[in-house]
Amino acid sequence: EAGVAQSPRYKIIEKRQSVAFWCNPISGHATLYWYQQILGQGPKLLIQFQNNGVVDDSQLPKDRFSAERLKGVDSTLKIQPAKLEDSAVYLCASSLTSTEAFFGQGTRLTVV
Amino acid sequence: GIQVEQSPPDLILQEGANSTLRCNFSDSVNNLQWFHQNPWGQLINLFYIPSGTKQNGRLSATTVATERYSLLYISSSQTTDSGVYFCAVRQGAQKLVFGQGTRLTINP
Numbered sequence: 001e002a003g004v005a006q007s008p009r010y011k012i013i014e015k016r017q018s019v020a021f022w023c024n025p026i027s028g029h030a031t032l033y034w035y036q037q038i039l040g041q042g043p044k045l046l047i048q049f050q051n052n053g054v055v056d057d058s059q060l061p062k063d064r065f066s067a068e069r070l071k072g073v074d075s076t077l078k079i080q081p082a083k084l085e086d087s088a089v090y091l092c093a094s095s096l097t098s099t100e101a102f103f104g105q106g107t108r109l110t111v112v
Numbered sequence: 113g114i115q116v117e118q119s120p121p122d123l124i125l126q127e128g129a130n131s132t133l134r135c136n137f138s139d140s141v142n143n144l145q146w147f148h149q150n151p152w153g154q155l156i157n158l159f160y161i162p163s164g165t166k167q168n169g170r171l172s173a174t175t176v177a178t179e180r181y182s183l184l185y186i187s188s189s190q191t192t193d194s195g196v197y198f199c200a201v202r203q204g205a206q207k208l209v210f211g212q213g214t215r216l217t218i219n220p
Binding site for chain 1: 209
């Protein structure tokens with residue numbers, strides 16, 4: 001069974017530029033999550049989808065971050081414009097509703 | 113929201129030693145997972161253990177839901193066990209909340 005796929009693996013951008021990350025969850029998983037992990041900290045949820053509806057986006061900085069999950073399958077997370085403090089690893093995960101979650105390899109973003 | 117505390121924050125051991133990592137949570141949960149974060153940043157699933165005890169090779173985990181804690185045991189540690197271990201919990205259909213992790217270093 002294929003795992004959660006994310007791309008790109010690494011991205012370096014200048015501040016004020018825009019960037020987009022892509023995630024393809026495990027087939028059949030209705031719940032998709034985007035987490036942000038800053039160096040030395042635990043992952044923090046940015047947004048949680050159930051199929052193509054948003055369940056929780058309370059910690060998503062909506063002035064610069066946006067996410068969508070078209071057709072309830074893959075998802076994109078966008079940052080525009082990026083700030084230095086957005087440097088982090090962005091992790092995508094999926095699960096069958098509220099059961100065990102599985103994570104992708106992550107995208108390491110560096111904003112300079 | 114629910115709080116998750118992991119201890120110790122750092123643990124340094126010699127190869128062959130045994131270790132115990134603890135996860136305390138502030139409210140009842142219906143989902144608890146242990147992860148190992150590899151050097152490339154990926155979170156590897158170790159256990160899905162809302163309650164009870166499970167074992168997988170040298171690793172085992174116990175969750176006592178009524179007392180709101182979980183323990184991860186690593187026996188006969190190897191250098192490849194080094195990394196950060198995370199506990200994460202969920203209430204109902206809510207988000208998976210992570211602790212701050214335990215950084216384990218196994219020296220040869």
